[in-house]
Amino acid sequence: MKNIAVIGSGTMGNGIAHVFAQYGFQVKLVDISEQALQKALATIGKNMERQVSKGTLTAEDATQAISRITTQTSIDAGLSQCDLVVEAASENEKIKFDIFRQLDQVCQPSCILASNTSSISITRIAAETGRPDKVIGMHFMNPVPVMKLVEIINGYSTSAETSASIASLSKQLEKIPVVVNDYPGFVANKILMPMINEAIITLHEGVAGVEEIDTVMKLGMAHPMGPLQLADFIGLDVCLSILRVLQDGFGNPKYAPSPLLVNMVTAKQLGVKSGIGFYDYSEGVKSAKVAASFL
Secondary structure, three states: OEEEEEEEEOOOHHHHHHHHOOOEEEEEEEEHHHHHHHHHHHHHHHHHHHHHHHHHOOOHHHHHHHOEEEEEEOOOHHOOOOOOEEOOOOOOHHHHHHHHHHHHHHOOOOOOOEEEEOOOOOHHOOOOOHHHHHHEEEOOOOOOOOOOOEEEEEEOOOOHHHHHHHHHHHOOOEEEEEEOOOOOOOOOHHHHHHHHHHHHHHOOOOOOHHHHHHHHHHHHOOOOOOOHHHHHHOHHHHHHHHHHHHHHHHOOOHHHOHHHHHHHHHHOOOOOOHHHOOOOOOOOOOEOOOOOOOH
């Protein structure tokens, strides 16, 4: 594989494009917004500058990597020569289905279509195409340039050849691939999201405050980041979406999202992306909010 396309230029999309370009692949970054694409390129540039300052990337390699990324604002014939397309659009089933139907039409028959979805069924996505054997989940972790795990999800019809190709490709990116089967939440979010939800319930019930809950998990369980700060980092809207996929997929009330989480998302308090969540990021740095405001 030499030519890669990434659909969506948000946090995950620009991180995925960054890593592929860094490791020598030609990358097409696709988004409906030219402004979003320019912002993504600026973010990639800043992140590579950080790598250069830390000595993990040379300035020349960073310049060459950026030169490998081209952008476009539509899914069209420009993707016809791609060997792999990684979709990293919004965690919305309808949006993903539409994207995969378009990709199936414009991409060459040998092209593998991957989704970076964190919870939506790969089998359902694959059913929207005429190549279900070449559809797979390639779930990167955030921040993509730093995190080593790639959760590879085999749909019901994903071929062994496709799975092996994506596992091998992940290793070329110096990632560690872990292959799992297609059930709601896969492994990462089937375990992580109930923990985050329980932390929110614990806050809502008044057992402890935001910083107290996060401190217990960091110091007591050796987590690098507390569950409430992590929820802010992921995006509370994304957490809510994943919990609803789990609840619908398993029909189990244990996955029901906390009413506090629902209210915060309704109020557009989404975490880092909105400037406020369980912590206040309005000044560009994290600061604690008053716990009483959550009760």
